[in-house]
Amino acid sequence: MLYNLYNEKKDNRKEKFWFRAIFYLFLLIFIGTVCWIFFFSSLLKINSVEVIFQETQTEYDLFNKDYLISLVKTAFQTESSGFYLDHISRANFFLFNVDHFSQLIEKKSLWISKVEIYKKFPQSIQIIIIPRDGAFILQGEEDFLVDGQGMVFAKKNDFLKESATLPILSFEMKRSVKINDQVLESKSAKFLTIISSIFSEQSGFELKPEFFTPSLISNELEAQVVIDNGWKIFFNTERDPVIQSKLVRKVLDEVIKEKISDLEYIDLRLPGKVIYKLKGQPINADDSDAQESKSESKEKKDDRN
Structure with a gap:
């Protein structure tokens, strides 16, 4: 009887041993399969890249989208090519670092304001590129695009559509200009981008898209009205464009007639x-600006306080 009990316990130990062995074997196979799928299989390799171009100025069709999109796709192919440890694809869905890639694009491509990347399981990513506002074209030995902060971010011919309509600024005192230069104060750059629409709304006249300034550090901006033998107008970029536009309408109605x-x-x-x-x-000089200048000075003082 004791012998039978001993054999029974021995058989139970063998069964438990084989059960555990089989369990751990299948566990290792499962873990290995999961690791293979996650890191080595092409099932989770990014093979579809959708690039969406989000325009920042809906009134303009500025950029050559195909060219810009091809640049982003090429950058992705470069970043995702090759392997980690000679075996794990850099295009792996889980290992591809979207934050690093976004920062890389924004740093190397000054024409991009922001990049947003979304992964779509299991093999796709969506890249949304938001370009800088092409505020105006700086005309010189070479034509450059300048954003709303007054910074040069690209050459005009790189990817601006030929049909794109942007204000053009030329200047008399020539200087060398290169990408990433701050050529205008942000206030002057913003003035240039909004004055045409404000002037048209407040005065009833349109401005030609060509502007002129003696130098890039000047607050003087020369424009011309779109009519036959159009008269010129000299703006001060330090002053409120709405007030200046209203003054033009007032002088035309009350003085020049x-x-x-x-x-x-x-x-x-x-x-004044x-x-x-x-x-x-x-x-001739008219004092119509005197009251507006006082109001403008008061507003600036209130803003500072």
Whole structure:
């Protein structure tokens, strides 16, 4: 009886041993299969890249999208090619570092303001590129794109569509310009990007898209009205564009009136004065700006406080 009991316990130990052995064997096979699928299988290798181009200025069709998208796809192919430890693909869905890639694109490509990347299980990613606002074109020996902060971020011919419509700024005092240069103060750059629409709304006249400044450090901006023999207008980029545009309308209605066909220019550069010139007549000054200048100064003072 004792012998039978001993054999029974021995058989139970053998069964437990084989049960555990089989369990751990299948566990190792399962873990190995999962590791193979996660790290070595092509089932989780990114093979589909969708690039979406998000425009920041809906009123303009600025950029050559195909060219920009191809740049991003090429950058992705470069970043995802090759292997970790000679065996694990860098394009692995779980191992591909989207944050690192986003920072890399934003750092190397100044024309991009922001990159957003979303993974779509199991083999796709979606890349949304948000370009900088192409605020205006700086015209010189080479034409550059300048953003709303006054920074040069690309050459015009690199990827701006030929049909794109942007303000053009030329300047008299030539200087060398290169990408990443801060060529205008942000306030002047913003003024240039919004003055056309504000002037049209407040005065009823349109401005030609070509602007001129004596130098890039000047607060003087010269424009021309879109009419036959269009008169010129000199803005001060340090002052409120709405107030300046309203002053033009006021002087035209109350002072110049029917003599507008003889108008050569209106000068708004001096606070407190609206200077204008009619053909064949001396320069005239009007004090219509005096009250507006006081209001403008008060607003600036309140803002500082």
